[in-house]
Each structure stands twice: as C-alpha cells, then as structure tokens.
Amino acid sequence: MLHIKCPHCGMRSQNEFSYGGDASVKRPQLGSEVSDQDWDNFVYNRKSLRGKHWELWQHLFGCRQWIKVERDTATHEIFNTLKANEEIS
C-alpha cells in the first residue's frame, strides 16, 4: 500500500486518495489559438515513462484538496508532494 504525505494533512494511507493522472499536462491557454497537435497532446498523448512521474492525487477522504505527487512508477517510492498551486521545480 502507498503512503502519501498530504501537504495539508500529513502522511496518510493510499485508501484516502483518488488518482488524477499526469500532473505535467497543461491545458492550452484559454482564448489563444490552439493547434490540433497541441490539443491532442493535452487530451490524449502521454509520456507515461518508467521512473519518476509527477501526478495529481485528490485527498478525497481527507481534506479533499488536489495535490501533486512525485512517484517512481516502477518502485512506487514517493519523493515529493506539493500543493496543487505549487509549481513543479
């Protein structure tokens, strides 16, 4: 079982969280001209590599906040967690 450190609540069990996918995906800027390729990259295309992966989780059965988690997709080791509004450095 994963143990995820919520930046708001501290270390909690995986059972309290739900998953939200790749956190590095950015929606094209509202109001700007968006190419088909940019839109496809936002909606469909994912790198999904083996190794470190920034991803979104929601602390659904806790503070209900969305957070960012850096996890290894092969070992499940968690390196870092951020609040949703903190930028990945």
Place this chain on the structure above:
Amino acid sequence: MQKYSVFSLVKNALSNHENWDLAWKDPTPKKEYDVVIIGGGGHGLATAYYLAKEHNITNVAIIEKGWIGGGNVGRNTTIIRSNYMHDDNALFSEFGMDLWRKMSQDLNYNVMFSPRGIINLAHSDAQMNTYARRGNSMRLNGIDAVLLNREQVQEIIPMADFSENVRFPIFGGLMQPSAGTARHDAVAWGYARQADSMGVDIIQNCEVIGFDVSAGKINGVRTSRGDIKAKKIGLCVAGSTNILAEKLNMTLPIETHLLQACVSEPVKPVLDKVVTFGAGHFYISQSDKGEMVMGGDLDGYNSYAQRGNLPTLQHVLTEGIAMMPFLSKLKMLRTWGGIMDMSMDGSPIIDKTHIEGLYLNCGWCYGGFKATPASGWTFAHTIAQDRVHDLNAGYSLNRFNTGYLLDEKGLGTKTWIS
C-alpha cells in the same frame, strides 16, 4: 519439425521421452532480416507466424528482452470473447474467434480452447436495456448473443447470490455461448514452435537499446546483442510501448498501468462459464486444475511494477464475494500483476506510423489475450502489404486526431477509471 500426434507420443514413450526435438531453436541474431518483430509475446509470435504462413515472409526475427511468453500472454485470465457493440471491435474479434476455433489443428499444438460461454451480469433494468442493445448489435454482426432473465441466469450459475436483499441484485445477463477460455502458455508456445519451423528466428534475452532512423525511414534496431538491420520493424510490446516510443521520439495516446489477477486454491468443478460482475469490475472462471481464476480493476495509477498492491485486490475480491458469496471460503493460491497499455479510448492500435517501415501494435488495455490471433493476422498483413486490412482499419493511430474514437465503454480519457 516433428509433428505432435498420438503416434509420436507412443514412439517417444518407448525411448523414455528423451529424444523429443527442441520446440524452437536458440539462434544467434543475423546482421539483417526482412522484418524484425520486437516483443516475443503472443501478438509478436502470432505476427511472425502469419507473416510466414500467409505472406511467405520467413526471413523474420522476433527479439525479446526476457523470454517468450513471460509477459502478459502468461499473466492474463485466458478469456476469449467477441461480445462487442461497435462494428470495428466486433468484426475484428469475431474474425479472431474463427482463428481460435481452428488454432489447435492449425498449430499442431493443443491450446485447450474451451468455448464454455461468457455471461455479463446485469443488476438493473437500465443495464438490461443496454445489454439488449449490445446483444442486438452483436447478432447483426453474426455473433451469437442471448439475453437471459434472472431465472435463466440462476439455472446456469446457481452459486451466484440470488437472495432478495443484496445491494446489487441480478436482473439477468447477456451471454455469448461461443466465448470461452484457452491455455495461454500453449498459445505462445504453439505460435513460437510453428514460426520457428518456418524459419523465423526467435531471439530471447535481447533488449532493444535504440533505433536507426534516417530521413523518415527505419533502417534497423540497436540491441544488447548487436545491431540488426531491417527495412520493416513491428512493435508488439504492450506494457513497454511508452518506453520504446520515447526512443523513437513519439508520444502516444497510451498510459502504462498495472492489472492484477489471482487464483484460488483448486476446488471441485463448480463453475462452467466465464462470469463478469455488472456493477463493478470483476470476472471469474474456473481453470482445468480447479482454481478459480479472477481479475478486475487496474491498480489505478501509472505503474511498471509487474506486481500488485493490496487495496485493489481487496476491492476486486469484495466485488467477487458480493457476486458469489462462496468465494469467501476459498484460500488464495497466487496473485500477480502485468503491465498494460491503456489507450485513451479503450481500443487498440494496429497501424503504420509516420516513420516509413515502422509499424505499431499496442494499446490492448484489458483485452490483449483474446485478440492474439486476429492481432497477429492483421498486423502481419499490415507489415507485409504496407497497408492496413479492413479488419484493423478502425484501429488507426490518427483516430485520436480525426475524432473517430472507438470508445466501447464511453469512459473517456481517464484510462485508470474502469
């Protein structure tokens, strides 16, 4: 190649079974092949077999990082079906059903195909309506489908929970009588043995390090056992597609996730159908050894771990016990995990790519095993003729760009939600 038959069995029994031929050779890679298939799983082996058999292309190598059949073809729950609503999925899968029926004779290898039937349970009137619709679509495509009411389901699987006060009462179900199971390892070994006998080199312990691409054309592949030249290369590496795509500077509409399965201790025959729970994600059948073979949801977050996490297993088995309460008495024998290509619309991709000579076979989600023969057959056609066959035209890579998605379940792009 030695033909397997009752006579060869008797003959070899007389010499204590010490003189059987090797089922396939262990060749050193040549410098160049006409076609290189990357991935020695079911789909890769089937592709090589149909390249040789249907298209007379035998200067072919299969390169495999581990050992053949060690990935998802040996890790699935062996279910074979074609109970799809959309034409592209239905016609492709039903073509595969035909190949499954002939497979043991075709490969001279007993794949133990057992067309025992599959029942998808319905737990509401609305679900019965959608099953009636899907069943009608299937019948229009020539696939057998029978809509069962509650009493008919109870007659077939009396061990399911038909008591009055359950959270998800069984309203009925949709049955495809011709669906079933097969011995998954035998499928890999049968294709490997025949492909080898027709001249295909099966090269194991050979990892792909990179690709040789110039001027938009593929020229070869760099491996841990040296460079191999080929004008045509087919990727059949579901579970590792994203890793190889990165080496090709491609980003695909695929995420890599982990799916678990498990078997109970063996018990006497109790269940002679494949049954799926309609109010969640759980499927079950009984193996020839008597084990209850079960599976369900993905672990739910991107993973290459090839081993599962307990919360998902607990969730899946809770569904199983809700459906068939006797399962709570069984001890678990084994659990394992495999890594899946989860495509963004739940359907696979068998297509050419923007790189000339590079062909893509990926995105099998939960349904790779049953597709093995049809996938190999159509991928072989796509590679040999350099154009897709009508059967896999719907499985194009650019459908994510044109909008012709094949979203059988209408789930959208959250691949981890099932």
